[in-house]
Amino acid sequence: MAKSAADWTAPPNFPATHYVDSRIYTDEAIFEEEKEKLFKPSWIIACHESELAANYDYRLFTHPAGMPLIVIRGEDAKVRAFYNICPHRGNTILYDPAGNAKRLTCIFHQWSFDARGNCIDISRGEQGYQQRFCKEDAAMREVRCQVAFGGFVWVNVTDDAPGLREFMGGAMEILEPYMVQPMEVFHYHRARVRTNFKLWHDTNSEFYHDYLHYFNRITGMMQPGYFDRKYTGFPNGHATVGSMQIQYDKYEGSKERAVGWPGLARGGWYMVDVFPGMTYNLRTSVLRIDTAIPLGPNEVLIEFRGLGLKSDTEEERRQRVFDHNMIWGPFGRNLHEDLLGVHGQGRAMRRGTDSRWVLQGREENNTIHDEVGMRHYYAEWSRRMGRPAYDPYREGKPDRAFQTARAAA
Amino acid sequence: MTLTAKANPIALSRLRARPLEMNVEQRKAVEEVVYRSCLALDARDYKAFLALCDPEFRYTISTYSPEIRREMVWLDHDRKGMETLFTNLPRHNSDHSPLTRHCTVYTVTANGESAEVVSALQVFKTELDGGATELFAVGRFHDTVKLAGATPTLAKRLVRLETRLLGYGYHIPF
Numbered sequence: 001m002a003k004s005a006a007d008w009t010a011p012p013n014f015p016a017t018h019y020v021d022s023r024i025y026t027d028e029a030i031f032e033e034e035k036e037k038l039f040k041p042s043w044i045i046a047c048h049e050s051e052l053a054a055n056y057d058y059r060l061f062t063h064p065a066g067m068p069l070i071v072i073r074g075e076d077a078k079v080r081a082f083y084n085i086c087p088h089r090g091n092t093i094l095y096d097p098a099g100n101a102k103r104l105t106c107i108f109h110q111w112s113f114d115a116r117g118n119c120i121d122i123s124r125g126e127q128g129y130q131q132r133f134c135k136e137d138a139a140m141r142e143v144r145c146q147v148a149f150g151g152f153v154w155v156n157v158t159d160d161a162p163g164l165r166e167f168m169g170g171a172m173e174i175l176e177p178y179m180v181q182p183m184e185v186f187h188y189h190r191a192r193v194r195t196n197f198k199l200w201h202d203t204n205s206e207f208y209h210d211y212l213h214y215f216n217r218i219t220g221m222m223q224p225g226y227f228d229r230k231y232t233g234f235p236n237g238h239a240t241v242g243s244m245q246i247q248y249d250k251y252e253g254s255k256e257r258a259v260g261w262p263g264l265a266r267g268g269w270y271m272v273d274v275f276p277g278m279t280y281n282l283r284t285s286v287l288r289i290d291t292a293i294p295l296g297p298n299e300v301l302i303e304f305r306g307l308g309l310k311s312d313t314e315e316e317r318r319q320r321v322f323d324h325n326m327i328w329g330p331f332g333r334n335l336h337e338d339l340l341g342v343h344g345q346g347r348a349m350r351r352g353t354d355s356r357w358v359l360q361g362r363e364e365n366n367t368i369h370d371e372v373g374m375r376h377y378y379a380e381w382s383r384r385m386g387r388p389a390y391d392p393y394r395e396g397k398p399d400r401a402f403q404t405a406r407a408a409a
Numbered sequence: 410m411t412l413t414a415k416a417n418p419i420a421l422s423r424l425r426a427r428p429l430e431m432n433v434e435q436r437k438a439v440e441e442v443v444y445r446s447c448l449a450l451d452a453r454d455y456k457a458f459l460a461l462c463d464p465e466f467r468y469t470i471s472t473y474s475p476e477i478r479r480e481m482v483w484l485d486h487d488r489k490g491m492e493t494l495f496t497n498l499p500r501h502n503s504d505h506s507p508l509t510r511h512c513t514v515y516t517v518t519a520n521g522e523s524a525e526v527v528s529a530l531q532v533f534k535t536e537l538d539g540g541a542t543e544l545f546a547v548g549r550f551h552d553t554v555k556l557a558g559a560t561p562t563l564a565k566r567l568v569r570l571e572t573r574l575l576g577y578g579y580h581i582p583f
Contacts, residue, residue: 051477059476097476188477189573214500253493321482330578331470331484337502339577 009356011390011397018361018371020378020389025196025358026351030385030392031297037384038276039065041161043168045278045291046071048305049151050184052079056100056115060084062301063157064197064277064293069143070094070104071153074115081145081155082117087138104140117142150179150280150287150307168274169235174242175272175280178263183287186321187306189330191339195346197277197294198381200302203338204271204279204290205239205373208362212341215326215333218250229368237275237380239373243268246284254326257284259319262309273373275380286324298346304328304335431519439524439554440514442561447510450581455495462488463555463562470582472548472570483570484582494582503580509533509542510583512550519556523564526552530568532583546572546583 012019024030046061046069058072061081068084070093086093086106093106093113103120104113112121119138122129144156146164149172154164161167193200203209207229210216220226225244232240245267249256260266261284272280277292287307294300306328308320327334349355360378364370378389387394431439442461449458459466466488474481486494511531518525527549534545553565568583 098478185477186479187481188474188479189481189483189575191577192574193577212502214497214502251497253490253497322485325482325484329483330573330575331580331582332578333497333501333580336504336578336580340502340504343577 008354012357012359012361014359014361016388016390017375017379018359020358020360021392022349022355022358024381024389024392025199025345025349026297027392028297031294033385034276034294035065037386038381039063039294041156041158041384042276043146043154043156043161043164045274045289046081046145046153046155048183048185048289048307049079049147049153050182050307050310051098052153054100056102057098058094058101058104058115059098059153060094060096061155062293063155065157067143067157068092069155071145071155072101072104072115079145079147079153080116081143081153082113083141083143085141086111087119087140088122093140111138113140149176151183152289167236169238171234171238171240171272171274172280174232174240174270175282178261178270178282179287181262182310183307184310184312185305185307186317187304187324187329189304191302191304191330191335192295192299193302193339193343193346194299195342196298196349197292197300198377199342199345199349200290200292200300201273201277201279201377202358202374203342204281205273205377206371207241207368208371209338209341212337213334215251215254219247219254220244223247223250227364227367227369231366231368231370231373231376233372233376237377237384239273239376241271241273241368241373243270248284248323257319257323259285259316259323261285261287273377275377284323285320286328288324288328298350431517431524435519435556436517438561439517439526439556442554442563443512443514443526443528443550443552446563446566447512450583451508451510453581455492459488459492459495461563462491463564464488466491466563467565468568468582469566470568470570472573474573491582498580501580504577506534506536508545508579508581508583509535522555522557524554524556524561526550526554528552530583545579546570546575548572548583 044064047059051059052073055073055075055077058070061069061071063069069081070084071081073079084093088109088111091106091108093104110123114120117140119135122135146154148154148164210221229244230242246269248254267284269283279290281288289305291303292300306324308317325332360371360374362369362371366372382388446458446461468486468491470484471482512528514528516527530548530550532546533542535542548568548570551567551569552563554561555564
């Protein structure tokens with residue numbers, strides 16, 4: 001029987017940990033709070049070291065909390081990160097998304113900085129500032145930066161946040177054995193989607209939506225071992241997904257991924273979902289990295305990277321690129337479906353649509369169609385935000401309703 | 410606008426090439442293959458599209474990423490791969506918004522039994538609900554058209570994209 005308005009808005013008959021209030025995906029104030037409480041204290045992937053191969057190579061990155069960053073390899077080969085904001089008049093220092101620059105010069109008044117963030121030249125400095133202000137006063141704002149977990153450049157804009165390894169809480173142990181060999185980014189593109197960033201991370205945190213993907217049904221869901229894959233939760237909201245043997249040749253036009261990955265079993269596939277919006281996705285021959293950069297409560301920019309091994313032969317690389325594009329490129333079979341899925345959620349959850357709840361109630365012993373990955377994420381979200389995802393405004397209804405329902409049962 | 414070899418190497422080489430003699434009828438026939446390929450794909454008439462293609466047909470979408478400073482291939486199929494891509498389409502969940510390809514043939518350079526054709530491409534997407542049209546992508550076709558048969562056929566198509574932000578993507582190539 002279809003629901004009345006009252007039924008529709010009544011809390012679901014699940015424990016409060018098993019659903020969230022969909023207003024957490026649309027509320028502007030909650031979104032601003034997320035930038036402060038989730039993104040600022042977290043370690044975020046800015047780029048990969050292969051994007052900064054030579055000394056003085058730089059890469060621009062917009063931090064999910066909003067800060068424009070320059071990531072640059074210094075003359076000592078160390079990678080550092082700074083605000084891409086001139087300390088003089090607040091202008092943009094570098095414009096091109098990547099390049100090589102021994103001096104970082106703001107075009108506005110030609111103040112220059114080195115790759116360590118030191119100001120090395122103030123145009124007509126002494127004439128204008130006399131002894132009141134000098135180069136030492138005009139350094140760039142440095143951001144904590146570390147290359148780790150497969151050569152990725154991680155940044156943290158909060159000076160006193162816990163270190164990267166502590167932040168990861170052991171979640172990367174499942175992948176670390178496969179990220180020993182140097183890797184290289186061969187694919188980069190972005191998708192701008194009218195949806196909330198958490199909905200993208202949700203999609204990466206549950207496999208029940210494999211029903212969306214013909215490719216995954218044929219090569220995975222219908223194959224032995226699929227329902228044995230398990231989710232494991234880690235501190236700070238991260239989660240991993242165990243492997244299985246994907247039968248790539250079951251999809252017409254695809255074939256067994258012969259090129260493989262060092263140490264990974266044939267057809268293997270591991271995932272690590274990193275709180276609050278990044279995913280490592282090692283699928284047999286390609287590592288894909290997603291980084292979500294929220295632009296608003298209902299808009300997200302997602303950066304997609306595809307990586308192979310630095311040691312790849314031309315043929316191996318060609319094969320990895322083919323494998324990547326088959327499902328994950330902008331014209332790939334799966335990525336379009338996933339993005340269409342979260343676009344649809346964003347469309348249905350816009351303010352005023354009366355969308356009310358998002359269910360995360362599947363329990364299957366933490367296996368692949370269990371929604372524990374999302375529940376684990378929202379437990380951390382609630383902890384950091386200081387408000388429960390199921391009752392973000394502390395209206396108190398969900399708990400009461402659940403207790404009533406339980407009592408009646 | 411400055412054309413650099415890194416940004417668009419194929420376009421640059423075409424600009425330098427001196428076209429061989431080609432009569433109006435030949436050029437018209439070559440242009441028509443390109444235009445018909447757009448019409449066929451706009452209509453999702455894949456049979457008609459493949460009928461324009463040579464048995465050795467190769468289709469590639471590529472672009473340059475200033476972010477990672479690398480050439481990227483986003484799709485690369487031979488004729489069989491394209492056939493399979495089209496055959497599999499109904500099995501997938503796709504955006505059904507129609508695309509309209511607007512193409513203008515810029516240069517046709519005869520080269521013995523084939524011609525190298527450079528065309529400007531704009532792809533527009535029209536929403537099913539309400540009919541709003543937006544520019545979806547711009548780029549160029551770099552086609553090799555075989556002239557040996559009774560009618561010209563597409564032997565190779567490289568779609569060289571300038572646009573790299575394609576929203577939630579698309580299942581049907583340009």
